[in-house]
Amino acid sequence: MKHLLTPSALALALTALLGVSGALGVATAATPRANAAEAATKAAPEAATAATAPVQPGAVEWTAIGGNPDITFYADMASLTTGGGTTKLWTLVGSKTERSQGAIRFSSIKTWFEFDCTGPRIRELQTQFHAGPLGDGAVVGGYAETGPWEPVAEGTVKEGLSQIACPAPDSKPAIQAEKS
Numbered sequence: 619m620k621h622l623l624t625p626s627a628l629a630l631a632l633t634a635l636l637g638v639s640g641a642l643g644v645a646t647a648a649t650p651r652a653n654a655a656e657a658a659t660k661a662a663p664e665a666a667t668a669a670t671a672p673v674q675p676g677a678v679e680w681t682a683i684g685g686n687p688d689i690t691f692y693a694d695m696a697s698l699t700t701g702g703g704t705t706k707l708w709t710l711v712g713s714k715t716e717r718s719q720g721a722i723r724f725s726s727i728k729t730w731f732e733f734d735c736t737g738p739r740i741r742e743l744q745t746q747f748h749a750g751p752l753g754d755g756a757v758v759g760g761y762a763e764t765g766p767w768e769p770v771a772e773g774t775v776k777e778g779l780s781q782i783a784c785p786a787p788d789s790k791p792a793i794q795a796e797k798s
Contacts, residue, residue, distance in 0.1 A: 628646075680710055680752055681751075683776060689713050691775055693754070693782055697730075705733045705783040706743070710753050728753045735784030738765040740776050 667768045680692035697708040711727045718724075724747040732741050742765040749755035770780045 619691070673772065678708070678753065680712075683782065684775065687714070691778075693779065695782075696784065703736070705735060707731050707733070707779065707783050709779060712751055721761050724748060724758055725751045725755070726753050731779060731783070733780055733783040734767065736781075737767070738770040738780050738784060740770050740780060741765045741767045 625733040660773050678694050679696065682690055682693050683693050684691045692712060694708040694710070697706070699706050699774045707730075709731060711729075713725050714726050716723055726748045728746045728748065729742055730744040733739070734742050744760070746753070746760040747755045749758050768776075770777050
């Protein structure tokens with residue numbers, strides 16, 4: 619059976635791993651999206667991680683874009699798609715060690731982001747918590763519900779992802795990608 623992180627644990631995990639640069643941040647407030655995902659999981663546990671995003675074909679080649687001694691941030695450059703005024707990109711946060719939030723144990727988090735390059739704004743379309751590294755292993759939690767648009771905060775990993783997804787003409791991205 620697949621599990622969903624509680625709203626506060628989900629907020630903590632995502633904020634700590636995706637939303638803050640430098641030291642890992644902590645957020646404990648529940649979000650409406652996490653509450654809706656938790657309710658959906660209780661009603662139909664297998665539907666909580668249903669694939670609403672395009673399936674990544676074959677072997678994904680994750681490109682390291684940054685990190686710290688505990689985690690590495692990756693992007694699947696082949697998944698970068700543009701259309702309808704937005705750009706979409708699969709990302710991954712890989713942990714050097716297994717992490718846990720309550721009963722959920724995971725080693726990586728895959729997230730499908732959508733970028734509005736004119737904003738700049740970002741929103742999550744789908745997130746999957748995986749038991750194994752680099753998005754491998756069982757999906758042990760997550761949600762597939764489009765989140766609200768958020769401004770891209772300066773100095774965060776999301777800013778670096780936005781610069782990859784929405785490069786300014788004739789400029790280098792702040793984060794230099796390295797193939798892993």
